[in-house]
Amino acid sequence: MSSAAAEGPFYVMDSTSDADVDPLRPPYTPFFGIIGASSAMIFSALGASYGTAKSGTGIASMSVARPDLIMKSIIPVVMAGIIAIYGLVVAALISNDIKSAANGYTLFRSFVHMGAGFSVGLSGLAAGLAIGMVGDSGVRGTAQQPKLFVGMILILIFAEVLGLYGLIVALILSTKTG
């Protein structure tokens, strides 16, 4: 191990020299936690962007005929933004918890963070997709038939709650110690 340092190749810590390495905390431990934090933000951002863009085109279309209904129709856009906030919260929680392996960050915590990130991210993606499509049809329908507004809100709430389920699972996971 010491001779590899002087004359061997330029490895940071190759897999053959891990006699001192705690097997619960190998040097590559933070990778999975970081992938969790990134995927929490990235997939929620995709869901929120889809929701905002799809509802936004619906609003732009119906605003020509009914400009007075624009302010009520911003609701799907706000709900898509809340999906991005779920992802932001979990990604911030995970990122604050990540340390290097020598500072006590175990593989257990790392994989738990990866699971939390994927759960909020992919749920947020699905919820954002649903909010976008429902918002688009909803605002176009409300412009023609005002009684549809309450129905649109109810369906949007069910879609939003899907993202909330992902957030709940992510929060349960990120408070696991061991």
Next chain:
Amino acid sequence: MASVLTPVYIVLTMALAAFLILSFYYTLTDQGYRYNIGWLLQDTSPYMWANLGIGLGISLSVVGAAWGIFTTGSSILGGGVKAPRIRTKNLVSIIFCEAVAIYGIIMAIVISNQETVFNPQKWSEAERYQLSSQNHHAGYSMFGAGLTVGFSNLFCGICVGIVGSGAALADAQNSSLFVKILIVEIFGSAIGLFGVIISILQVTHAKMGDK
């Protein structure tokens, strides 16, 4: 309905088939140990991860900004044929898309400031585990930060572009509508800002070097 023989499906099927054939070959010839993710993560240089993050951060942000700009720009120029008054006001949508590229370049500079040279041949044996885990952590953090800001800005840019296109066409019909649809664009550009926040959080804990 796209036919299953389009190039995308052919490429994906061939990639999946190659992966499955290789997996079965390794498993059946007792070489399963070669699928070693730990070896892959540990023996690749942290410089690779860091620079991949920086490169992807800036380039994906710029792709998002470009996508938004061409979506909005073509609508502005098309709608402006019959309503030339929309030209100047709708440049605001283009600026929202450009801001996404600015976020990308700021984060790429911030991430690359954390990257320094380290030399494992100068480390003593006592500190080897500590320093190597710290440098790996730094490399992965920069990769994650670059990925976060790049993809968030990509999606944000596309979203702002699509909404800006709708705003331009509504503006061409009725000029009082533009300001109200701008509210939707502001919600869209908040998404890119969230990506920058998380990216900064990920990269401030990263420390590369010989100490």
